[in-house]
Amino acid sequence: MKSPRLLAGVSGLAALALLGACATTSSPTVPGTKRVVAAIYPYEWLAEQIGGDRVTVEGLLPPxxxxxxxxxxxxxxxxVTVxxxxxxxxxxxxxxxxxxxGQGTKGTALDVRTLVQNLDTTESADGHDTETPTDAHDHAADPHLWLDPTNMVTVAAAVRDRxxxxxxxxxxAYRAxxxxxxxxxxxxxAEYSAGLASCDRRGFVTSHEAFGYLAQRYGLQQISIRGLDATVEPTAARIAEVQDLAKREGITTIFYETAVSPAVSQAIARDAGLTTDVLDPLEAKPTDTSRGADYLGVMRANLQSLRTANGCR
Structure with a gap:
């Protein structure tokens, strides 16, 4: 994972002056509303749904x-800070x-990770090792908790209370x-539980290790080409592992995502004579609204993709 870089390097009093200037040029808070800053789209969406016209929501991650x-x-x-x-x-x-x-915040900083049981990426739903890169060094708590909608229920209650x-x-209004x-x-x-209950196969190949919570919730096995960080390219050995696993598990589809290059997924699929499809980790607001215009729509599109790939009835 890359280290953060500010687009302009400043320090001391100059930094404070710059932050003050930025506050005047940022998108304005609607008078009488509370300002919610969300690091990723699922929490941006949730804040909009709960806050309604009583909040102004600022997403840090662009669509x-x-x-x-x-x-x-x-x-x-x-x-974030001011x-x-x-x-x-x-x-x-x-x-x-x-x-x-870490610089300190004027407002309330809610670490969503503390609200749910974190998923260790070294274990799957059945307690066995997940099929993740053998050469990866990012085995840790999976951050993609929003892909289990029951976790989002928990987050919603916390946002309401704050x-x-x-x-x-x-x-x-917030309660309603x-x-x-x-x-x-x-x-x-409920749609996921019913839609994935009876399938020809339980395994699915993903571009990166984003779907552990979803797999755990619905009894699936995630086979990831990359580890937790989608920006780290897989080794040749890992690609060979995925090809072998796909053949062994009867995989029909190699999933890719739109925020990173699909080249590796497409190459694996092409070499094995398999199809490709999108499985969106929903980190950012969708730009292709044909697969859903919001969190709920994309979750349903992902469900349909999984059902098709896994031969679900």
Whole structure:
């Protein structure tokens, strides 16, 4: 994972002056609202659903961006440290965000990772080793917890409570909105449970190791070409491992994602005579709305892709 780099290097009083200037040029907070800063799209979406017109939500990751490789501008650092009333992020996921939060925040910084049981990437749903790169060194807690919609239910409750603490007058609205989004998330969970209950195969090949929570929740086996960091290219040995596993498990589809190059996935599929399809890790807001315009839509598109690839009935 790359080290964070500010686009302009400043220090001391100059840094404070720059942050103050950035606060005046950043997208304005709507008068009377609370400002929520979200490090990745799922939490940006959730804050919008729960906060409604009582919040202004600022996403740090641009649409179609790659979360692991995020770099913050001085303006975004100011959003985290000075302007945000509530900051939603995961520690040890995006180094640039960790660095900004570590400078201290005026608002409440909520580390979403602390809200759920973290998934160790060395274990799968059945307690056995996951099929991940043997030469990887990033075995740690998987940050992609939002791909299990029941985790998002937990996060929603925490966001609701923080917003109520910041804005007690909006308590009824926050509770009602949370009830609505919770029902939607539980509906997606039920669709996954039913849709993946009866399949010809349980394994699926992913571009990077983003789908551990999803696999654990629905009894699937993730075979990842890369480790947790999508920006680290696989070795030739790992590619050979994936090709062997795909053949052994009767895999029909090699999944890729739009935020990183599909070249490796396409090459593996081509050499093995397999098809390719998109499985979106949902780190960033979708740019291709044909596969869903928001979190719920993309989750449902991912479900359909998995059902087709795994021969589910």
């Amino acid at each position: 179609g961006g790659e979360a692991h490789d995020l770099e913050l501008t001085p303006q975004q650092v100011a959003d 302007r945000g009333d509530l900051i939603l992020y995961e520690s040890s996921f995006q180094a640039a965000v960790d660095s900004a939060v 917003l109520i603490a910041l804005d007690p007058d909006g308590a009824d 909105n949370t009830d609505t989004v919770t029902a939607e998330l539980r509906s997606v969970d």
